[in-house]
Amino acid sequence: MGIMICRIHGRGGFVEICSHVAKQIEQRSVPRGRRLAIMGTLFVCDDCFESLGFERFASLAELPMEELVELTDGRIEAFETAYGAIEGRRTFCSRCFAELEAQSPAASAPAAAPEDQAR
Ligand SMILES: [Zn+2]
Ligand SMILES: [Zn+2]
Numbered sequence: 001m002g003i004m005i006c007r008i009h010g011r012g013g014f015v016e017i018c019s020h021v022a023k024q025i026e027q028r029s030v031p032r033g034r035r036l037a038i039m040g041t042l043f044v045c046d047d048c049f050e051s052l053g054f055e056r057f058a059s060l061a062e063l064p065m066e067e068l069v070e071l072t073d074g075r076i077e078a079f080e081t082a083y084g085a086i087e088g089r090r091t092f093c094s095r096c097f098a099e100l101e102a103q104s105p106a107a108s109a110p111a112a113a114p115e116d117q118a119r
Pocket of ligand 1: 018019020021044045046047048049087
């Protein structure tokens, strides 16, 4: 959770991305990966999502912040470890990110639909 200052949009929210998604953005392509909203917004590439095991934190994304901070079963600690291991993690203006996503030719797919293959 936090605020950043964007050259275009000024003060606003941000998305945290891995270096691979950052590279996609540098190449002006539509960012591809998985979104996870836990304590903020994460967007990591499929490789990072799988290798760091973010799939197991999908249930955390459904919890409100008040419940997240109350968790004592180790899931938050595990999440923080995986979060800290995101390669080249950096922040990106959430509005710039939304604009990049909006140029997607596959924009018809609902962005909020959880892809839950584990179920
Ligand atoms: Zn990555
Ligand atoms: Zn921006």
